[in-house]
Amino acid sequence: MTETIAKPPRFIAYVPLTDLSPAPRNPKRHELELIIASIDRHGLVEIPVVDERTQQTLHGHGRRESLIEMQSRGMRSPSGVVIDEDGGWLVPVLRGWASQNDAEAEALAIKLNRLPGEGGWDPRELAEVLEDLATGDADLFDSLAIPHDEIDKLLGQVDPETLPGGGREDEPALLHLPDDGERGDELSPDDEGRSPHTTCPACGHLFTSSR
Numbered sequence: 001m002t003e004t005i006a007k008p009p010r011f012i013a014y015v016p017l018t019d020l021s022p023a024p025r026n027p028k029r030h031e032l033e034l035i036i037a038s039i040d041r042h043g044l045v046e047i048p049v050v051d052e053r054t055q056q057t058l059h060g061h062g063r064r065e066s067l068i069e070m071q072s073r074g075m076r077s078p079s080g081v082v083i084d085e086d087g088g089w090l091v092p093v094l095r096g097w098a099s100q101n102d103a104e105a106e107a108l109a110i111k112l113n114r115l116p117g118e119g120g121w122d123p124r125e126l127a128e129v130l131e132d133l134a135t136g137d138a139d140l141f142d143s144l145a146i147p148h149d150e151i152d153k154l155l156g157q158v159d160p161e162t163l164p165g166g167g168r169e170d171e172p173a174l175l176h177l178p179d180d181g182e183r184g185d186e187l188s189p190d191d192e193g194r195s196p197h198t199t200c201p202a203c204g205h206l207f208t209s210s211r
Helices: 032-042 061-072 102-117 123-136 138-142 148-155
Strands: 011-016 049-051 056-059 089-097
Touching: 032 061, 056 061, 056 102, 061 089, 123 138, 123 148
Parallel strands: 049 089
Antiparallel strands: 011 089, 049 056
16 A cells, blocks of 8 residues: 655645746856757756755756746747746746755755766666667767767777677676777877767667767
């Protein structure tokens, strides 16, 4: 039986976008155009977090700024956002957490931005996912906006033999770096002048990145 909590410690509430105040200090920078493109395509999925003590945004400043910009451009309201009777945008936010002081609020804000990326990527699974996207939906792959050199670096860690159908797929993904050249810039002398591209180690598919 599912239990219902009368007063949950964390809850989602819809608030006017204009009432979502930013924190006084936010050292995180954002690629707003990429965030806008993502929200426009997928909707508002990851919602901002509000600090109950200050009533200010704790996490989600980039999404807040992107939504404000989208509205000012006259773009359609993304899924997940509700339109009020006056045409204003109501944004879902996570509520229920209160900081003890400004120092704790800023420390948590940094952790919420920094910690999710600390685990890195599983190179073999990433190679499989990128290959599926690149060959199955090129537009969706391009929307990732991952620079080609970053993809090359990530996929370069995978030994193709350890991928499905490679003969040793039960083994962990092994470090497999192609010709790095002698200049330390990951290019061989004969790579000059070539268009940026990435070769997937899963099947050898050649594709280019949008950036």
